[in-house]
Amino acid sequence: MTPAPALAALGLMDAAFSGFRAYAGRDARIRKHRAIARAALRGLAAGAVLLLAPAITAGGVLLIADDRARAYASLADGGIGYLVPLVVYAAVVLLSLAAYFVLPFRASTLAVVVGLGPLTLLRPLALGIACLGALVHDGGWTSLLVGAVAGVAVLCVEPLVHRRWYAEVLRPPSG
Amino acid sequence: MVSRLLECGDQRAARIVAALPTDGDGVLDPLAVDRLMISVHTELQRLREELRIDDRLVHVLGPLFAAIRATAGHGGPFRLVDIGSGLGYLVRRLAATRALGPDVELVGVDLDAALVGEAGRLARAEGLACGFVHGNAFDLPEAATVYVSTGVLHHFRGPALADFFRAQAASSALAFCHFDIAATRLAPIGAWVFHRARMRHPLGRHDGVASALRAHSDHTLLSAAEVPGIRPLLYEPRGMANPFCTTLRPVLGIRPHLEEPLRRALGRASRRLVGPEQLAGTAR
Ligand SMILES: C[S@@+](CC[C@H](N)C(=O)[O-])C[C@H]1O[C@@H](n2cnc3c(N)ncnc32)[C@H](O)[C@@H]1O
Numbered sequence: 001m002t003p004a005p006a007l008a009a010l011g012l013m014d015a016a017f018s019g020f021r022a023y024a025g026r027d028a029r030i031r032k033h034r035a036i037a038r039a040a041l042r043g044l045a046a047g048a049v050l051l052l053a054p055a056i057t058a059g060g061v062l063l064i065a066d067d068r069a070r071a072y073a074s075l076a077d078g079g080i081g082y083l084v085p086l087v088v089y090a091a092v093v094l095l096s097l098a099a100y101f102v103l104p105f106r107a108s109t110l111a112v113v114v115g116l117g118p119l120t121l122l123r124p125l126a127l128g129i130a131c132l133g134a135l136v137h138d139g140g141w142t143s144l145l146v147g148a149v150a151g152v153a154v155l156c157v158e159p160l161v162h163r164r165w166y167a168e169v170l171r172p173p174s175g
Numbered sequence: 176m177v178s179r180l181l182e183c184g185d186q187r188a189a190r191i192v193a194a195l196p197t198d199g200d201g202v203l204d205p206l207a208v209d210r211l212m213i214s215v216h217t218e219l220q221r222l223r224e225e226l227r228i229d230d231r232l233v234h235v236l237g238p239l240f241a242a243i244r245a246t247a248g249h250g251g252p253f254r255l256v257d258i259g260s261g262l263g264y265l266v267r268r269l270a271a272t273r274a275l276g277p278d279v280e281l282v283g284v285d286l287d288a289a290l291v292g293e294a295g296r297l298a299r300a301e302g303l304a305c306g307f308v309h310g311n312a313f314d315l316p317e318a319a320t321v322y323v324s325t326g327v328l329h330h331f332r333g334p335a336l337a338d339f340f341r342a343q344a345a346s347s348a349l350a351f352c353h354f355d356i357a358a359t360r361l362a363p364i365g366a367w368v369f370h371r372a373r374m375r376h377p378l379g380r381h382d383g384v385a386s387a388l389r390a391h392s393d394h395t396l397l398s399a400a401e402v403p404g405i406r407p408l409l410y411e412p413r414g415m416a417n418p419f420c421t422t423l424r425p426v427l428g429i430r431p432h433l434e435e436p437l438r439r440a441l442g443r444a445s446r447r448l449v450g451p452e453q454l455a456g457t458a459r
Contacts, residue, residue, distance in 0.1 A: 025218040030264075030267050106417075107420065172296050
């Protein structure tokens with residue numbers, strides 16, 4: 001079973017959240033659902049483009065391999081090793097997010113303080129552990145390479161969207 | 176200013192100020208400073224939104240206004256004044272959600288002209304029924320029924336804190352309710368994590384942690400709020416609240432006749448409301 005679709009889905013989901021974070025803190029209006037949705041879509045678009053980088057890297061690895069079947073098998077193994085830590089991370093994030101939206105304000109503060117806030121800071125660490133996972137799950141250096149490129153790509157979504165669309169604080173028309 | 180910060184031993188703050196744009200004589204560019212203040216406060220608002228600070232406020236202010244209505248003998252209008260309103264998020268949000276009812280007039284006051292201007296612009300852009308005034312909260316022509324603030328108390332040190340409460344007690348206001356960072360051991364670490372994860376400008380990051388370190392203890396707040404004509408109360412004091420769930424909590428000062436109706440309106444939550452006489456028992 002190839003882990004590629006699951007990895008792509010995870011990457012795109014992360015990109016949508018990155019788009020939201022690139023925008024958050026730049027718009028002081030009260031009602032901003034549409035702006036939030038737009039930011040998530042921008043993140044998604046940027047993520048879709050950036051995630052071509054690991055896809056192309058994987059394609060290149062297969063192209064230059066002597067034994068394509070073996071190269072494919074080790075990429076698939078590495079992919080699974082890469083996926084597992086990220087699934088754990090994503091599950092904790094989604095759980096915190098659900099708690100945040102469902103629970104009353106005191107408990108939702110808890111979900112933010114021990115969950116969402118620190119988890120944002122831990123993203124690079126989660127990706128590092130995923131790279132390690134790729135390596136130990138018989139992925140070899142090729143999986144590590146693809147994983148590292150993917151990691152850099154997802155970490156670039158937020159700064160890229162931020163710089164392109166949200167470098168300035170959004171200001172309402174003067175009235 | 177840089178040398179003053181260095182004298183105070185705050186090298187980080189000095190570095191941040193030194194990086195701001197200046198004119199030929201080393202004077203800070205006022206426009207750049209205004210823009211920076213607006214952008215840092217916009218980021219701060221994001222933290223408030225995420226931590227649901229305003230739900231916390233409504234949780235206390237709703238019952239407080241219920242108590243005021245029950246004892247006022249007239250149907251209002253009442254007036255809430257947010258001291259140091261910054262970009263006016265609290266007042267604009269209260270206006271948007273009408274959480275306190277249509278008989279409460281909402282006003283934000285701040286000493287910073289740029290923030291007040293931006294708050295007014297934001298309110299107009301969304302058609303919100305609230306007003307913003309540039310100036311000192313205590314020089315307003317009309318007195319408040321209730322004074323509130325968020326994240327302002329830790330800026331007042333020593334006798335200035337008691338003076339701040341005394342000025343409100345001397346006005347015709349019926350109550351004040353000031354939310355500030357709960358001085359728990361976790362606060363500076365939490366502030367560091369959050370400002371690092373959510374704020375971009377070094378000024379906001381630095382100020383967040385500095386503010387948590389400056390937060391007043393329960394005891395300091397209650398003693399400073401103990402001024403003539405006022406019953407001081409603290410909601411969610413340290414011993415009673417989980418520091419992971421309570422980031423900001425208020426010190427209240429109410430006219431004594433409001434205490435009973437306030438406790439009634441709070442219902443079960445009123446056990447979290449303590450006066451100086453109970454604080455000794457709850458403190459750890
Ligand atoms: C840290 S900011 C908090 C802003 C806002 N409450 C928030 O949470 O985003 C403190 C603000 O209090 C204002 N301030 C302090 N004393 C004041 C007074 N007596 N009257 C009006 N504004 C005051 C300052 O100008 C500053 O903008």
